[in-house]
Amino acid sequence: MTDEPTESLTAELITDLIRSQGAEATVVDFSAERVGTGQMGANYRLALHFDGNQGEAPSSLVAKTSYGPVERRRIAAGSYRTEISFYRDISPRVKARVPAFWGAWTNDDCTDFVLLLEDLAPRRQGDQIDGCTIDQAVAAAQNLAGLHGPTWSDPWLTEHLAPFDDRQGADLDSVFPTMIDMFLDRFGHRVSADTHEVYHQLRDVLGSWFANKVEPFGLVHGDYRLDNLLFAPDDTGVAAVDWQTVSLGLPPRDLAYLCGTGLSVEDRRAADDDIVSAYHEKLVGYGVTDYDLATCRTDYAYGMLQCPMVITFGSAVAEVTERGEEMFTA
DSSP: OOSSOOTTOOHHHHHHHHHHTTOOOOEEEEEEEEESOOSSSEEEEEEEEESSOOTTOOSEEEEEEOOSOHHHHHHHHHHHHHHHHIIIIIGGGOOSOOOOEEEEEEOTTSSSEEEEEEOOTTOEEOOTTTOOOHHHHHHHHHHHHHHHGGGTTOGGGGGTSOOOOHHHHHHHHHHHHHHHHHHHHHHGGGSOHHHHHHHHHHTTTHHHHHHTOOSSOEEEOSOOSGGGEEEOTTSSOEEEOOOTTOEEEOTHHHHHHHHHHHSOHHHHHHHHHHHHHHHHHHHHHTTOOSOOHHHHHHHHHHGGGHHHHHHHHHHHHSOOOHHHHHHTTO
16 A cells, blocks of 8 residues: 555645635645545645645645555546545535535546545544444434434435435345355454354345335435544544445434444443434434434334445455454454
8 A cells, every 4th residue: 555645636736626615825835644544545634835825725634535556446436426526515415524625636537536625633533443432422423413414305415316226226136145255255264153144144135125215315424434433532523534435325324334333232232222312312403303213213223234234345345454354354
């Protein structure tokens, strides 16, 4: 894995992008420091140096770029487009804390891209392997309601993201058994017999799992886990990053994935009622009044299949790293 950003990231490009967002400034140089643990893109904190007046431009930004072999980048190109569209077109409609958008560039086939975002330091990245406290999970759940509540069953979303349909279900059912075999061939020696049994039971049900719960729908982050969350120093606030997998779907899938991958089994069993209640209370505050707590709890339990589904697909497309290998079986 290279620590150097794409050659497309230049002072001239940064200048063009921040000017497209209203900042009248000229960047003459910058330094880049690799940050984060992204599996499909590389993130760099940029310290910007200006020619004269900085104006409204920030001194620091985060640049997200493509990296890795071009074959992997071709596979990920659709995800890159999705993330850029989220920040540019959709994020102004949500109340979840996300980095502000400072412009984006792609080449023709989106195998190379630069996405400039607000630097949220001194927030710190969560750690999926270490897990989180119950209080942190509650804060993350409340932030998640700020994504789901304002977009709850909003037909405007279908102008930017395609609803789930039968063709997608058939596609999932055709590839998921192979993905499971790949996962178990690679990690089978590191997971329990119970995990093996769960994966074998999932082989032919993924398409119907999606199709059986198409209402209510909302924006689903799709990978709402600790590595993609930035916590304030006092743990009172959370920001979400990495929007390459955003889609339309059953909103509590995100909450199930957060709790299923971020909490110990003991903490989740002790606290998931309280976490779901805190999430639901925030939904109601955003105007979701036709969705009762009992249904929310049922959908949360239904959404737990998000965990093995994302882990299986993620392990197939992500760059192989020591940390990634540990994370996929944590």
